[in-house]
Amino acid sequence: MRKLTLALFLAVYICSVAVHSRIRQKRAWIIDSFNIEEENPGPFPYLLGTIELDTNYKVNFVLHGSGVDKEPKDVLEIKERNGQIWVHKKVDYETFQVLQLTFEATNVSNNQVDTRLGVEVRILDINDHAPxxxxxxxxxxxxxxxxxxxxxxxxxxxxxxxxxxxxxxxxxxxxxxxxxxxxxxxxxxxxxxxxxxxxxxxxxxxxxxxxxxxxxxxxxxxxxxxxxxxxxxxxxxxDKNNHLPEITGQTGPGRVKERESGVEVLRVQVADKDSPGSQAWKAKYTIHGDKEKYFQIETDPKTNEGVITVLKAMDYEEQTSRNVSLSVANEVPYFSCEITGRPAKRLWDVKTFNEGPGKSLPGFPKLYPVTIAVEDVNDPPEFVPPVRKVGIMENTKLGTHLCTLEAKDPDKTFASKFHFTKGEDVDNWITVDPETGEVFTAKVLDRESPLLKNSSYSVILYVVDNGEPPMTGTGTLIIQVGDLNDNLPILEVNTLGMCLLDKATMTNITAVDLDLPPYSSPFTYELLGDVKGKWNIDPTRGTTVHLVKEKTVYSGVHELQIKVSDNQGLSLTQNLSVTVCDCTSTPNCHLRRSSGAQVGSTAVSIMIFTFLLLLAIILMAFLISCKHEKKMIMTDDEPGWHLLESNIETLGTDCKVPAKITQVESIQTLKAKPNLISTHDGISKQEVIQQNV
The missing domain is CATH 2.60.40.60 (Cadherins)
Known part of the structure; x- marks a missing residue:
């Protein structure tokens, strides 16, 4: 407010001085209004106007500010003596709309500024810019x-x-x-x-x-x-989907052979006015009425055709043809827009439709019927039943009749005769009559064969018709083998080690039997010979029992005979070698027998040579002294069979005692099972069993 008051005071003062001077001195500033039109083409310089001064002394005029010594420079010039203002070049309104100038009048005699006044020169705009x-x-x-x-x-x-x-x-x-x-x-x-x-x-x-x-x-x-x-x-x-696709026809055989799958049977063509290759043009097909999912339809990306392929094999005997329906849509929803009026207002009258979930045009989708014919071909014969199970006891004689195979031909058109043949029979257990289908055993069956699983043996069988071409059906024969008590219980190990102590000690012994219950465990164990007060078994019945050593037994190798009987009383007498030693110096007595102090390589060579020479002498003595004829094994009650006396502190006798077998009345025959166990008289288990039979 203070500044405004001062400005008004100065203005009034200047005006009063000017009027007073004009009255008293008869002189005044005569300043015209100056305007410059932008882009005035000249010629330059041209006179803009003149400042006139009524004075009785000489005055020099000076002009400062925009257009003179400030941007835009050198546009204006004032003549020092006569006050003429000249324009030297163009001025752009879009850059400068007003030129702010200062006029000064200086008394020539004393070079004092007489008057200073600010003046504006307006730049007049012309239409020189287009939008x-x-x-x-x-x-x-x-x-x-x-x-x-x-x-x-x-x-x-x-x-x-x-x-x-x-x-x-x-x-x-x-x-x-x-x-x-x-x-x-x-x-x-x-x-x-x-x-x-x-x-x-x-x-x-x-x-x-x-x-x-x-x-x-x-x-x-x-x-x-x-x-x-x-x-x-x-x-x-x-482009969007404003044209509905329409199935126009089909190509292809439209038929498939029964049991054939993965083959193309039909192509359907579709017309669509939308842009080819766009989502609005690409067809998406659906099959209706195919609950069993026999077919699938896919879109050919190049032709937009629907390609029908058989997924599951069909049976001519069940149905000679299949009827389904097809529908087609596009990958994007359908829409429509129809102009119903063009009123004189902002928008026209239009009718629109946009397809969405649960919303479709009446009458769509249209169904296109398709029939796929099934061609009859020669079907393979079938086993009845496809998997047959038969049971037979092991050790049954060779050539026993197992069963008679049966088969049928499902074909009505190509019904024919057929014959049987054997497929996979790993151990060659059976023979098959090709005409009658009768199955016989080709060897004595063994339930303990490693080829059996859960006492069952499987054979693959084929039945072949005489069609063109011949067709083959496959079946399975499962032979379930019954168990007999034809295996002896044997010890898992026949060499043990025990520690020498001042009290009775014990260790476990276990027997195994390849037969199934009730022909195997629990076993009955019995020590034979002079063992009273030295050795005993506790308990005597079970799968695993305790061998008890009394404190009266001294260190050394002890040869015991153990009779092991299965649950049916079939038994086998076996040798058990027990090494007793001081465990404080040798933790494992069993290893002590076979180990000794380390010796040099020369000593080892001498020992090996001596051992081989001794072995040869023992073998010759054994052949001379222990050779005998194989005879029927006697029971324990018959004369001629006895245990040889042996000092339990020594390694035994020259000839080992033969194992004895007690046979129960329920056993008809025993199988020979070589290499399972050896008795100690040079007679194999197979020979023992055969002699007993």
Missing amino acids: VFSPPHYQATMNESTAQGQVVATMNATDGDDSQTPNGTFSFNIISVTPKTDNVEFFFEPTGASITEIFFRGCLDYEKAKKYTIVLEAKDHGDKVQLSSTSTVTMNII
């Missing part, structure tokens, strides 16, 4: 299914001329649309002095126009001349 769009070109993309009234583009333009004059104001106008179609119109609505939005009304149709080019003009309102510019809007339309 300019930003950007000059505009790209827009719109789906064909877009509803009318959507903004296509927002356009912006500016004019460098004075916005307060007609030169700097402008209007928009659509001057052309290419191509011209009857289904759509474009219009604009200004949203400000320099911004407008372009819209469309009607229904976009990709098939009528894939893109539109819209030329928008902006023209100013200049008095003398109107300037304008244009911007191009290119609106690209993305």
Whole structure:
């Protein structure tokens, strides 16, 4: 407020001084109003005006400020003596609208500034700028299914001329649309002095126009001349699904051989007016009425055809043909837009439909019937039943009849005779009569064979017809083998080690029997010979029992005989070697027998040679002294069989005692099982069993 008061005071003072001077001294500043029109072409320099001064003394004029010594420099010049102002070059209104200047009058006699006054020179605007769009070109993309009234583009333009004059104001106008179609119109609505939005009304149709080019003009309102510019809007339309696909025909055999799968049987063709290759054009087929899922249909990506393939083999005897229906749709939902009126208002009257979940056009999808014929071929014969089980006891004599195979031919057209043959029979257990299908054993069956699983042996069988070509059916024969008590219980180990202590000690012994219960465990154990007060078994019955050593037994190797009987009383007498030693020096007595002090390589060689020589002598003595004829094994009650006396502190006798077998009455025969166990008289178990039989 204080500054405003001071300014008013100065203004009043200056005016009063000027009036007073003019009255008293009859002199005054005569300053015209100066205007420069921008872009004045000259010629330069030209006189802008003259400052006149009524004074009785000489005055020099000086001009400072914009247009002289400030930007834009060197535009104006004042003549020092006569006050003429000259213009030397053009001035751009869009850069400088007003030139701020200072005039000074200096008394020549005393070089004192007489008067200083600020003056403005206005630059007059001319219409030298057309409205300019930003950007000059505009790209827009719109789906064909877009509803009318959507903004296509927002356009912006500016004019460098004075916005307060007609030169700097402008209007928009659509001057052309290419191509011209009857289904759509474009219009604009200004949203400000320099911004407008372009819209469309009607229904976009990709098939009528894939893109539109819209030329928008902006023209100013200049008095003398109107300037304008244009911007191009290119609106690209993305094709959507406004045409329904329709099945037009089919190609292919339309038939399949029974039992055939994975083959193409039919192709269906479809017509669609949408853009080829687009999602609106790509067909998506569905099969109806195929509950068993015999078929599948896929789209050929190149031709858009529906390709029907057989997934599951079919049987001519069940059905000679299959009837299904097909429908087709597109990968994207269907829509439609129809113009019903073109009223003189912002938007037209249109009718639209958009497919969605649970929403479809009445009468769609349309069903296209298809029939696939099934061709009869020669079917393979079938075993009845396909898996047959038969039971037989082991050790049954060779050539025993097992069963008679049965088969049928499911073919009605190609019914024929057939014969049987054997497939996989790992151990060659059976023979098959090719004509009658009778199955016989080819050897004595053994339940303990390692080829059996859960006492069952499997054989693959074939039945072959005489069709063209011959067809083969496959079956399985499972032979379930019953168990007999034809195996002896034997010790798992026959060499043990025990520690020498001042009290009775014990260790475990276990027997095994390849037979199944009740022909195997629990076993009964019995020590034979002079063992009273030295050795005993506790308990005597079970699978694993305790061998008890009394404290009266001294260190050394002790040869014991143990009779092991199975649950049916079938027994085997076996030798058990027990080494007793002082465990404080040797933790494992059993190893002590076979180990000794380490010796040099020369000593080892001598020992090996001596051992081989001794072995040869022992073998010769054994052949001479122990050779005898194989005879029927006697029971324990018969004469001629006895245990040889042996000092338990020594390694035994020259000839080992034969094992004894007690046979129960229920056993009819015993099988020979070589290499399972050896008795100690040089007679194998097989020989023992055969002699007993």
